[in-house]
Amino acid sequence: MLNLKATDIGRGASAADLIRDALREAIVQGELRDGETLRQDQIAGLFNVSRIPVREALARLEAEGLVTSHRYKGAVVASLSLEEIAETFEFRALVEPEVVRRSVARMGADTLALARGHCAAFATEADPGAWAQHNRAFHSALYRDAGRPYHLRVVSDALDKVGRYLRAQLVLTDGMARARREHDAILEACAAGDADRAAELTRAHILGASELLIDFLRRERGGG
């Protein structure tokens, strides 16, 4: 009998997939600034492909809400108003607590250890550029036992939308100290198997971050 480490090549990502992932990463990480225009030619050049896969990647990202495009004028990184940012956080504050709630009830020791690891990594990371990744990895670990793939997908989309602002919140406001404390508390509740408390703490965590971020952006954008 044949026994190989066969990797399904056909399932391999197409060029459009790779470009979509790379662009999404860049947008979420904030490497592409708010409102920056995305030239098809330029992106195609970066990946040594024609503009066709680039256009499909942009079409996907537009459906995800990370990019807005205007006919014959091109695509730009979607920029969110304060209201849109606030609403996205309120949405997260609605959904994520329910996800942790279910997750805690089914959480295994391995997941708990994983979450603990990401929590520690987040707390001790010196490079601000890596904070957001640890943060997200921590929360993802807390959600992964929920058995709710659609909820996770929707939450992930919401996080992608506000990722670069969240990053700013962690780095530019003193959100780190607070986040560390709150992460510890959430983790403790999960370890204790107290789903309700984990849910409530998650909700407060999200709304608190939102408040800090909105205040910061209001000052920065010089608006009223």
Add this chain to the structure above:
Amino acid sequence: MLNLKATDIGRGASAADLIRDALREAIVQGELRDGETLRQDQIAGLFNVSRIPVREALARLEAEGLVTSHRYKGAVVASLSLEEIAETFEFRALVEPEVVRRSVARMGADTLALARGHCAAFATEADPGAWAQHNRAFHSALYRDAGRPYHLRVVSDALDKVGRYLRAQLVLTDGMARARREHDAILEACAAGDADRAAELTRAHILGASELLIDFLRRERGGG
């Protein structure tokens, strides 16, 4: 000064947009069956265009979760497992009540009248093929004053995903009588300005429909 009813032509939909909308409509309405393959050539022929805009439309629909595509094998209408359908309804049952809650607090007389109209149209419609549209229009009316565009978008996506199953539920089970009653109750709560009751009724409405539908599908799909 110039004074014309100027319509922004540049905003006009591209071919890819039109095709995406048409395909989405067809999928949601159930005209394209579960798991049916979508040939690029064929669709391109229907719209008298090349395959390029078709591919962009499919890319968008894949991002929305209405289509799944496999490399070199083509795209098919995404078919949902019972678990996925149930989860989507639970997601709706989480989000939509919060949307009505906010909406009721700000609901104007015009919106109430609109909802009443759709409710009556739903209740008196003879053609089963039109039930789903009236149903959706009714709920959309109830949500539109919430001032929560992102929530509405997410809810709309979830409804698109289960639209064709919901249609089956209304037509093939005796969900109509129940839906009529529950719509009346929700509408009454909204008219009375009782946001909490409207929210709770909405939640029960969604979960009840889910139960009927899942039972029906379990029998139909011959599963355990």
Add this chain to the structure above:
DNA sequence: ATATTGCAAATCGGATCCAATATGCGATCA
């Protein structure tokens, strides 16, 4: 007879080419 192999049609992903639109700069005119 059955399993394997080779080939041909169908289909997809991507490249290249052309048309449509936007944008910026210079010429023109009051």
Add this chain to the structure above:
DNA sequence: TGATCGCATATTGGATCCGATTTGCAATAT
């Protein structure tokens, strides 16, 4: 001098063409 018009350039949207992969069927070997 300043506003407007017109054209050149840049960029996008779509069509056509080409190579890659799948799939079904027929030929063949055991």
